[in-house]
Amino acid sequence: MTRSPRILTPIVVVLVALLAWVTGTQAMPAAPSAAARPNVVFVLTDDLSWNLIAHMPQVRRLQADGVTFNDYTVTDSLCCPSRSSIFTGRFPHDTGVFTNGGADGGFGYFHGHGEEKQTFATALQSSGYRTAMMGKYLNGYLPADTQGGTQPYVPPGWSEWDVGGNGYQEFDYDLNENHKVVHYGNRPQDYMVDVLAGKGANFIADSAAAHQPFLLEIATFAPHAPYTPAPRDADSFPGLTAPRGPAFDTLPADAPPWLAGRAPLTGAEKTAIDSGFRKRVQAVQSVDRMLTTLRAAVTKAGVAGDTYVVFSSDNGYHMGQYRLNPGKMTAFDTDIRVPLVVAGPGVTPGSTSTAQVQNIDLAPTFQSLAGTAVPSTVDGRSLAPLLHGGSGAGWRTTSLVEHHGPDALPDDPDLPAPNSGNPPTYSAIRTGVYTYVEYSDGSREYYDRTTDPHQLHNLAGTLSPARLAELHAAVTGLTNCHTGAACWTAGHAG
Template sequence: MIRTRQLLTLTAGLAAMVFAAQSGMSAATAHTTAPTVKPAVATAAAKPNIVFVLTDDMSTNLLPYMPEVHKLQSQGTSFSDFVVSNSLCCPSRSSIYTGEYPHNTGVLSNTAGPNGGFKAFHDNGLEKDTFAAALKAKGYRTAMMGKYLNGYDPKSTVDGQQPYVPQGWSQWDVVGNGYPEYDYKLAHNHKMEPHGDKNKDYLTDVLSEKGQSFIKKSAAANKPFMLEVALFTPHGPSTPARRDKKDFPGLKAPQGPAFDKLPTNAPPWLARQIPLTQSEKTAIDKKFRKRAQSLQAVDKMLGKLRQSLTSAHVADNTYVVFSSDNGFHLGEYRLKAGKQTAFDTDVRVPLVIAGPGVAAGRTSHAQVSNIDLAPTFEKIGGAAVSSKVDGHSMLPLLDGGSDAGWRTANLIEHRHAKPAHDDPDNHGTESVSPPNYHAMRTNSYTYVEYDSGAKEYYDLSTDPDELHNIAGQLTRARLAKLHDALTGLKNCHGDGCWSAGHP
C-alpha cells in the first residue's frame, strides 16, 4: 500500500527536517508538534540496559523518512557533529566495538589481509577488547544481531567453531552476506538457520523479532542486557521489504549546493570527476528512493524494540542508541554512489541517545566520534575502561550539561582501497576510493592531508557545504600548526588521544 498520507506529511516538512538533520536541530524543534517526554531516572539498584541500533551507510538526509527516529530525538539527545573515524564499514565498526582509532585497531579496510576485515580484527586479538566482552564480564546478557564485520562467514570454521561466535556475546544471530535481505543463512549461536525469499524471511524483520524476544527474556530473567542490532540497510542494493516497495513515489535525491559541483582547488583525484549525465542523475534518484524505502523496516523495528522495552517494564532503565557506521554521498562533488571521503556527507552521521537521565529534545554540538561509543557503553555498565581506549565516555554530555571541555577535533583516517570482487563497497564501478589521507574535523573546519602532499581546508563557518578549498591561502605558520595537530592525532594512543583532540 502506498503511504500517501505519510508522503504528503514528509513532503510538507521535508525542508525543515533536512535542515534539522544537517544542522543538528532535533526533531522536536523541526516538528513543533512532537511530544516532549521527560525520561525517567533509573533506580540505583538496577544496572541500565542498552539497545544499540546501527544502520549501514545511512546519510543524514534520510532522517526525514524515519518517524520513530524523530520520536527518539524528541525524547533524547541528538549530536550534530558525530563523525566516524573511517568512512568505511569494517574499520568504522572495529572502532565502534573497541573505542580505538583504525591506526590502533590495525583494521584499515574491508577485505581480508593483515590490515583488513574480520580476519585482521580476529588475528589482532581485538575480540577480547570489545564493549561486549567488558559488559558480559559485569554480568550483562549481550546479543549481537545482523551484520558483524566484513569477511565474517558463518559457514567458515574459525578456532574450531562453525559457526564461529566471538567471545563476549551471550547470543549470536549474525549473517555473512545479508545485503539482499532474502535467501541467507543466519548463525544462531553455533547453529545455522536457513532463510528463503518469503515475506517472513526479510532480514530486518527477522532481526526485529529476535531483538524483541531477547529483550523479553532478559527482562524476565532480571538480568541487565546489551543488545546490538546492526542492519545491512540502507547499504546497496537497498532492498526494501515488499510492503514498502511502492513508498515515496516520485521521490528524488536532494540536490544541495554541492550536487554535481567540484570544490574550487579540488585535489587531483577529485578534479578528474566529470559532470553527471542525466541518466546518472536519474539513477541517483532511484537509489535515494530505494534507500528511503529500505529504512522503513528499520524505523518500524526501532519502534517495536522500544515497545518491547515498555511491555517488559524496563524502558525507564534502558539507553536506546541510534546511529550509522558511516555516511554516504550520492551526487555531491560529482561523485556517484559511495563514501570514503573526508566530506561531511561521508563522515558526519546521525547519533541519537535516549535513556535514564538523558536530556530530552536537546542537541549537543560536542565533537564526538564513533570511538566514544565503547567507553560510553562500558561506563553505563560499570565496567572499567581500558587504558588502550582512544575514546571518551559521553555520559557527561547526556544529562544536559555543557559541551565545554570536550575535545575540539576528531581524526578521520583512510586507506585507498583497490577494486575487489569481495568488497561490497569497492567494486570499481560507481564508488571512488580516494588516495590515502588523514583528516582533522573540528566544529569550524575540516583539514585533509594526502600522502601525495595535496591538502584541503574547508572553513565550515563560512563554507558549510565544503565547496572552497582554501588550503593554498593559509599562511605557512598556520599550515605548520595544522600539520602538527593532525600528526598528534594520527599517532595518538589511549589517553593521549584525548589531549591530542584539543589542538
C-alpha cells in the same frame, strides 16, 4: 529504613562519570548490583546518511525523546574500520583495521590480531550483562566458518549471537544462531530487518524476565546497496528524488587530484541516483519500524525507565555531491558525519549537542553506564556527562578520520563503482569550524565550514606555511596517539 540500592546506584554512577570528566580519568567504580544497572539497545545501520532521517518518523520521535549529537563523526567512512572502532573504542591506527579486507582490514585482521578479546561486549558480559549481537558483524565474517573449532564461530563477549555474512540482499541468507547455521529464504517474513526485530524483542523480554541487565546490538545491512526494501515498502514514496543541495553535481574549487577534472553527472547518472535514493528511503522504513518494535518490547517488559536506546550508522553516503556517483570513503561531511541519537534515563528530551564526538566514544559510554572500568588503551571518552546534561565545556575540539585507499579489492561489497569516489590514503581532522585533509600524494584540503558549510572552496593553497605546519602537527598528534589520555590531549590541539 534502608534505602534501595536501585535508587542510589545510578546517582553514584553519574557522579563518578562527572568526576572522570573533570579529572580527565576514565576510572569507574566497582560494578553496581545487576538490578540497578541500565540496559542498552543499540541500533546500528549501514551507510545511513543524515538526509534519510527526514523520512524516518520513529527516529525523529527518538530525537524528541532524547539527545541528538549534531557533530558526531566516524573514524573512517567505511564499514569495517568504523565498526572496529565502535567495538573497541580505538582509532584505526590502534585496531589496525583500515579496510574491509586484505592485509590491513576485515574480520580476518580484527580476529587474527586479538581485537575481539577486549570490546564493550566482553566488558559488559564479564560484569553480569546479557549481551546480544544480531545482523551484520564485520566484513569477511562467514556464519559457517569454524575458525579452527568444531562449530560455527561466535566471538567472545556475546550471550546471544544471530549474525549473517552477505545479507545485503535482505533475502536468501544464513545466520549463525548461537553456533547453528540457519537459512532464510525469499518469503516476505524472511526479510532480514524484520527477522532481527523479532529476535531483538524476544531477547529484551527474556533478559527482563531473567532480571539481568542487557545490551542488545542490532546492526542492519539496510540501507546498504542494493538498497533492498521490504516487500510492503517497494512501491512507497512514488516520485521521490535525491536532494539537490549546493554540492550536488558541483566540484569544489581547487579540488584534490583524485576528484579534480570530473565531468558533470549525466542524465542517466542523475536518474540512477534518484532511483537509488528512493530505494534507500524505502529500505529504512523497516529499520524505522524496528525502532518501534524494540521500544515497545522495552516498555512491555517494564524496563523502559532503565534503558538507553541508541541509534546511529557506521558511515554516511554521498549521492551526486561533488559530481560523485553513490559511495563513501571521502572526508566530506556527507560521508563522515552521521546521526547519533540517544534516549534514556537522565537524558533531556528534545536536546541537542554540538560536542565533537566520535564512534570511538560509544564503547567507553556503554562501559561507563554499566559501571565497568574503561581500559587506558581505549582512545575514546564516555559520553555519559553529555547524556546527563553536561554542556560539553572541556570536551575535545578536534576529531580524527583515517583512511587507506584507493580500494581495489574485487570481493569488497564497498568496492567503488566508476566515478563514485575512491580517494588515496589520507588523514583528516575536523573541528567545529573547519575540515583539513592530508593525502598520501601530498595534496591537501581545507574547508572553512563557517562560511562554506557545503565544502565547495578548498582553501589549502591560501594558507601560510606556519598555519599548514600547525595543522600538520595537529594531524600528526592524533594519528600517533595510543591511549585514552594521549588521544584526549591530542584532541584539543586542533
